[in-house]
Amino acid sequence: MRESPRSQRAVSPVISTVLVVAITVILGAVIATFVLGLGETVSDPGPNIGETTGEIERQDGYQGGIVRITHVAGDSVPVSEMEIVVDATDAACRQRARILNLPSSATGFGENGFSDANLEAGDESIISKGQTADQKWEPGVLHTTNQNRFEAGKFFEFRIAKGECQLTAGDQITVDLVHTPTKSIMISQEIQVQER
Secondary structure: OOOOHHHHHOHHHHHHHHHHHHHHHHHHHHHHHHHOOHHHHOOOOOOOOOEEEEEEEEOOHHHOEEEEEEEEEOOOEEHHHEEEEEEEOOOOOOEEEEEOOOOEOOEEOOEEOOOHHHEOOHHHOOEOOOOEOOEOOOOHHHEOOOOOEEOOOOEEEEEEOOOOOOOOOOOEEEEEEEEOOOOEEEEEEEEEOOOO
Protein backbone atom coordinates (compact mmCIF):
# COMPACT_ATOMS: atom_id res chain seq x y z
CA MET A 1 0.00 0.00 0.00
CA ARG A 2 1.04 3.51 -0.73
CA GLU A 3 0.91 6.30 1.80
CA SER A 4 -0.99 9.34 0.81
CA PRO A 5 1.07 12.44 -0.09
CA ARG A 6 -1.00 14.36 2.38
CA SER A 7 0.85 12.89 5.44
CA GLN A 8 4.22 14.10 4.14
CA ARG A 9 3.02 17.67 3.70
CA ALA A 10 1.60 17.92 7.21
CA VAL A 11 5.08 18.46 8.71
CA SER A 12 5.72 21.56 6.61
CA PRO A 13 3.33 23.95 8.45
CA VAL A 14 4.76 22.93 11.86
CA ILE A 15 8.37 23.60 10.79
CA SER A 16 7.50 26.93 9.22
CA THR A 17 5.66 28.03 12.37
CA VAL A 18 8.67 27.14 14.56
CA LEU A 19 11.03 29.03 12.23
CA VAL A 20 8.83 32.14 12.20
CA VAL A 21 8.62 32.15 16.02
CA ALA A 22 12.42 31.67 16.36
CA ILE A 23 13.20 34.50 13.93
CA THR A 24 10.74 36.80 15.73
CA VAL A 25 12.31 36.07 19.13
CA ILE A 26 15.86 36.64 17.83
CA LEU A 27 14.94 39.91 16.10
CA GLY A 28 13.11 41.08 19.22
CA ALA A 29 16.16 40.37 21.40
CA VAL A 30 18.54 42.20 19.04
CA ILE A 31 16.27 45.25 18.80
CA ALA A 32 15.73 45.33 22.58
CA THR A 33 19.49 45.19 23.18
CA PHE A 34 20.12 48.30 21.13
CA VAL A 35 16.97 50.20 22.15
CA LEU A 36 17.64 49.66 25.86
CA GLY A 37 21.34 50.48 25.46
CA LEU A 38 22.56 47.13 26.69
CA GLY A 39 25.00 46.92 23.78
CA GLU A 40 26.93 49.89 25.18
CA THR A 41 27.92 48.10 28.38
CA VAL A 42 30.51 45.95 26.63
CA SER A 43 33.84 47.01 28.12
CA ASP A 44 36.90 48.05 26.17
CA PRO A 45 39.47 45.24 26.28
CA GLY A 46 42.29 47.71 26.91
CA PRO A 47 45.64 48.14 25.18
CA ASN A 48 47.37 45.22 23.52
CA ILE A 49 51.09 44.89 24.09
CA GLY A 50 51.99 42.32 21.48
CA GLU A 51 55.43 41.33 22.70
CA THR A 52 57.91 42.01 25.49
CA THR A 53 61.21 40.51 26.53
CA GLY A 54 62.20 39.82 30.10
CA GLU A 55 65.39 38.93 31.88
CA ILE A 56 66.60 38.67 35.43
CA GLU A 57 70.19 39.27 36.46
CA ARG A 58 71.11 37.62 39.75
CA GLN A 59 73.45 39.57 42.00
CA ASP A 60 76.13 38.54 44.48
CA GLY A 61 75.72 38.96 48.21
CA TYR A 62 72.67 40.82 49.43
CA GLN A 63 71.89 42.39 46.07
CA GLY A 64 69.09 40.05 44.95
CA GLY A 65 68.15 40.15 41.28
CA ILE A 66 67.40 42.88 38.76
CA VAL A 67 64.40 42.29 36.48
CA ARG A 68 64.26 44.11 33.13
CA ILE A 69 61.15 44.17 30.91
CA THR A 70 61.42 45.67 27.41
CA HIS A 71 58.46 46.58 25.17
CA VAL A 72 59.04 45.07 21.71
CA ALA A 73 55.74 45.53 19.86
CA GLY A 74 52.16 46.64 20.43
CA ASP A 75 50.22 49.58 21.82
CA SER A 76 51.81 52.50 23.64
CA VAL A 77 50.49 52.74 27.23
CA PRO A 78 50.74 55.68 29.66
CA VAL A 79 52.58 54.52 32.79
CA SER A 80 49.91 56.22 34.92
CA GLU A 81 47.51 53.53 33.63
CA MET A 82 49.81 50.62 34.56
CA GLU A 83 50.35 48.43 37.58
CA ILE A 84 52.96 45.67 37.80
CA VAL A 85 52.29 42.37 39.58
CA VAL A 86 55.37 40.30 40.41
CA ASP A 87 54.68 36.65 41.19
CA ALA A 88 57.60 34.89 42.87
CA THR A 89 55.51 32.06 44.32
CA ASP A 90 57.68 29.60 42.34
CA ALA A 91 60.81 30.99 44.07
CA ALA A 92 61.93 30.15 47.60
CA CYS A 93 60.13 33.17 49.10
CA ARG A 94 56.72 32.19 47.66
CA GLN A 95 55.54 35.81 47.60
CA ARG A 96 53.80 38.28 45.33
CA ALA A 97 54.32 42.01 45.07
CA ARG A 98 52.70 44.94 43.28
CA ILE A 99 54.25 48.14 41.97
CA LEU A 100 51.52 50.74 41.78
CA ASN A 101 50.72 54.48 41.82
CA LEU A 102 53.03 55.03 38.88
CA PRO A 103 55.04 56.88 37.76
CA SER A 104 57.25 57.12 40.84
CA SER A 105 59.02 60.32 41.82
CA ALA A 106 61.04 58.84 44.70
CA THR A 107 64.83 58.85 44.96
CA GLY A 108 67.15 56.72 47.05
CA PHE A 109 70.94 56.94 47.42
CA GLY A 110 70.79 59.87 45.01
CA GLU A 111 69.18 57.69 42.34
CA ASN A 112 65.63 57.10 41.12
CA GLY A 113 63.59 54.43 42.85
CA PHE A 114 60.24 53.70 44.51
CA SER A 115 58.53 54.89 47.69
CA ASP A 116 56.22 53.02 50.08
CA ALA A 117 53.31 54.46 48.06
CA ASN A 118 54.58 52.58 44.99
CA LEU A 119 54.86 49.20 46.73
CA GLU A 120 51.80 47.33 47.95
CA ALA A 121 53.57 45.97 51.05
CA GLY A 122 55.78 49.03 51.68
CA ASP A 123 58.91 48.04 53.63
CA GLU A 124 57.83 44.38 53.62
CA SER A 125 57.78 44.15 49.81
CA ILE A 126 60.13 41.84 47.95
CA ILE A 127 60.75 44.81 45.61
CA SER A 128 63.60 47.10 46.61
CA LYS A 129 62.74 50.79 46.96
CA GLY A 130 66.09 52.21 45.94
CA GLN A 131 69.56 51.67 44.62
CA THR A 132 72.33 50.26 46.76
CA ALA A 133 75.74 51.89 46.99
CA ASP A 134 77.35 49.41 44.58
CA GLN A 135 74.32 48.21 42.62
CA LYS A 136 72.52 50.38 40.11
CA TRP A 137 69.28 49.67 38.29
CA GLU A 138 67.13 51.97 36.18
CA PRO A 139 63.36 52.22 36.71
CA GLY A 140 63.12 53.54 33.14
CA VAL A 141 59.59 54.59 32.15
CA LEU A 142 58.32 53.95 35.71
CA HIS A 143 59.98 57.14 37.03
CA THR A 144 58.94 60.76 36.45
CA THR A 145 62.42 61.75 35.27
CA ASN A 146 61.87 59.72 32.09
CA GLN A 147 59.23 59.62 29.36
CA ASN A 148 56.27 57.93 31.03
CA ARG A 149 54.90 55.88 28.12
CA PHE A 150 55.60 52.17 27.83
CA GLU A 151 56.05 51.75 24.08
CA ALA A 152 58.23 49.83 21.64
CA GLY A 153 61.91 50.18 22.52
CA LYS A 154 61.26 51.38 26.12
CA PHE A 155 62.01 49.39 29.26
CA PHE A 156 61.75 49.36 33.02
CA GLU A 157 63.73 47.65 35.76
CA PHE A 158 63.16 46.80 39.40
CA ARG A 159 65.19 44.87 41.95
CA ILE A 160 64.00 41.87 43.92
CA ALA A 161 65.74 42.16 47.27
CA LYS A 162 67.60 39.00 48.26
CA GLY A 163 66.80 39.63 51.93
CA GLU A 164 63.11 39.32 51.09
CA CYS A 165 63.29 36.75 48.26
CA GLN A 166 66.37 34.62 47.63
CA LEU A 167 66.58 33.60 43.96
CA THR A 168 68.20 30.38 42.79
CA ALA A 169 68.74 28.94 39.31
CA GLY A 170 65.54 27.43 37.95
CA ASP A 171 63.18 29.70 39.91
CA GLN A 172 60.50 31.30 37.79
CA ILE A 173 59.24 34.86 38.18
CA THR A 174 56.09 36.05 36.40
CA VAL A 175 55.60 39.76 35.72
CA ASP A 176 52.07 40.85 34.76
CA LEU A 177 51.43 44.32 33.35
CA VAL A 178 47.91 45.37 34.32
CA HIS A 179 45.98 48.16 32.59
CA THR A 180 44.30 49.79 35.60
CA PRO A 181 41.32 51.49 33.84
CA THR A 182 40.11 48.19 32.34
CA LYS A 183 41.65 45.83 34.94
CA SER A 184 42.99 43.73 32.06
CA ILE A 185 46.38 42.02 31.90
CA MET A 186 48.19 43.50 28.90
CA ILE A 187 51.01 40.98 29.00
CA SER A 188 52.30 38.23 31.27
CA GLN A 189 56.07 37.71 31.05
CA GLU A 190 57.58 34.54 32.54
CA ILE A 191 61.26 34.76 33.40
CA GLN A 192 63.41 31.87 34.58
CA VAL A 193 66.41 32.53 36.80
CA GLN A 194 69.52 31.25 35.04
CA GLU A 195 72.83 29.92 36.38
CA ARG A 196 75.47 32.64 36.60
